[in-house]
Amino acid sequence: MSIRLFIGTSNIEDNWIEKNYLYSLFQNSNEDFEVTFLRPKKFPKWNTFGWGTPFTCYRYAIPEICNYKGRAIYTDVDMINFRNMKHLWDTDLCGKPFGMCWDALQDNGVKWRDTKLERGWWCDSVMVIDNEKCKGIVPSTEEIAKAKSTWKWIFMEDYLGSPRKEKGKEFVHTLNPRWNSFDGKNASVYVDGNSDLQPDFSLEEIWQLHLTSLSYQPWHPKYNPHSKANYKRKDIAEHLWKLNEKTTMIAKSHEF
Amino acid sequence: MHIKKFVHDTIVYMNPETEWRYPRANSYLLYEYRHDGNHYATDFPHFKRMRKFIFDSALKNAKYYKDHDSSIIAHCSIVEHNEKSFAVPMRHMAHAYYFINPVKGIVSSKKDDLRKHQAYHDLRFKSTDKIDIDKFVQTEKWYHFPAEHNSVVYPNPDSRYIYVEYVV
Numbered sequence: 001m002s003i004r005l006f007i008g009t010s011n012i013e014d015n016w017i018e019k020n021y022l023y024s025l026f027q028n029s030n031e032d033f034e035v036t037f038l039r040p041k042k043f044p045k046w047n048t049f050g051w052g053t054p055f056t057c058y059r060y061a062i063p064e065i066c067n068y069k070g071r072a073i074y075t076d077v078d079m080i081n082f083r084n085m086k087h088l089w090d091t092d093l094c095g096k097p098f099g100m101c102w103d104a105l106q107d108n109g110v111k112w113r114d115t116k117l118e119r120g121w122w123c124d125s126v127m128v129i130d131n132e133k134c135k136g137i138v139p140s141t142e143e144i145a146k147a148k149s150t151w152k153w154i155f156m157e158d159y160l161g162s163p164r165k166e167k168g169k170e171f172v173h174t175l176n177p178r179w180n181s182f183d184g185k186n187a188s189v190y191v192d193g194n195s196d197l198q199p200d201f202s203l204e205e206i207w208q209l210h211l212t213s214l215s216y217q218p219w220h221p222k223y224n225p226h227s228k229a230n231y232k233r234k235d236i237a238e239h240l241w242k243l244n245e246k247t248t249m250i251a252k253s254h255e256f
Numbered sequence: 257m258h259i260k261k262f263v264h265d266t267i268v269y270m271n272p273e274t275e276w277r278y279p280r281a282n283s284y285l286l287y288e289y290r291h292d293g294n295h296y297a298t299d300f301p302h303f304k305r306m307r308k309f310i311f312d313s314a315l316k317n318a319k320y321y322k323d324h325d326s327s328i329i330a331h332c333s334i335v336e337h338n339e340k341s342f343a344v345p346m347r348h349m350a351h352a353y354y355f356i357n358p359v360k361g362i363v364s365s366k367k368d369d370l371r372k373h374q375a376y377h378d379l380r381f382k383s384t385d386k387i388d389i390d391k392f393v394q395t396e397k398w399y400h401f402p403a404e405h406n407s408v409v410y411p412n413p414d415s416r417y418i419y420v421e422y423v424v
Contacts, residue, residue, distance in 0.1 A: 015271075016270075218299060219270075238299070255264075
């Protein structure tokens with residue numbers, strides 16, 4: 001059985017990282033993949049106003065796309081894989097609809113400011129999804145398509161318990177944080193407000209790298225309004241550019 | 257490695273970005289001086305290897321300044337134009353262009369107001385000061401403009417060049 005992988009991405013602006021991510025996936029796995037890119041051009045009638053990325057809410061269309069059958073993996077596009085995805089695919093969700101990592105430093109905004117819950121949220125940028133169990137939990141695509149930009153956050157609060165981790169465990173199985181390492185960090189560890197202080201994973205410890213800080217993304221997609229900044233982890237930057245050298249030669253062999 | 261080859265490799269290996277200096281063009285930011293000390297430099301390996309050569313090449317040809325060792329590059333990027341892109345006038349810093357393939361021309365002026373010279377160019381009139389309009393720009397050669405000196409590039413749809421800004 002092939003691994004059904006959905007990747008949230010833009011129409012063309014993230015092609016650079018798409019090829020590098022796919023290469024890393026195929027490099028680390030002998031499994032068959034059924035890859036579906038979730039791009040804006042495939043969802044022409046959706047209300048995308050106010051989304052933080054060009055693909056923010058498409059991931060919640062996955063259970064319906066799969067006819068509420070089987071399981072699926074969802075990831076954002078800004079990733080590099082280091083471990084066979086079969087291990088993630090085979091994760092025992094313990095009867096729950098979702099598997100996600102916990103993002104201990106997610107800023108939960110004004111509503112939770114100055115409370116004990118001002119930080120920490122389920123992170124839906126890597127998800128293992130039991131499509132059947134999502135029936136009755138995740139709304140229809142028709143409903144999500146019309147929703148306001150805040151819908152995702154309200155859904156994750158109402159149905160997935162965020163920012164109350166213990167409450168959310170009824171619906172979300174906690175994944176190993178190595179499956180969603182934010183720029184090399186262990187994002188599940190709470191430190192006082194500053195992600196720089198979170199512990200680093202070594203390259204060998206990372207299973208799935210998430211190049212999540214938009215300023216640091218070396219490919220800086222055109223929709224990104226942030227100024228470019230130096231990538232802090234030079235070992236990661238070096239790995240990425242070496243990988244890019246290979247994939248570019250494959251993708252653009254006519255240029256050499 | 258030759259500068260022309262470096263520009264080609266940058267465009268092949270890096271992802272096209274946007275930049276206010278050249279709206280709608282594909283740009284590739286290589287270096288930017290930041291006042292907080294966190295200067296930006298891409299990790300693109302070809303640039304790491306070529307950085308000193310490019311910067312030295314740009315500055316040693318800056319005829320307005322005798323001592324290029326005391327100069328600082330403040331911005332360095334590569335631009336690739338298309339049918340819809342254009343360049344905005346530059347003025348706020350000393351700057352230079354290195355054209356890989358032809359542009360339609362450069363209009364420049366020492367005066368604050370570049371509009372008259374741009375209009376001459378746009379209307380195909382001859383300028384009263386021919387030095388300020390150069391339609392015969394050569395490729396693979398640095399063109400320098402000191403601070404407070406306006407310049408604007410008229411690109412062709414496929415024009416490629418390196419653009420640097422510097423201070424002394």
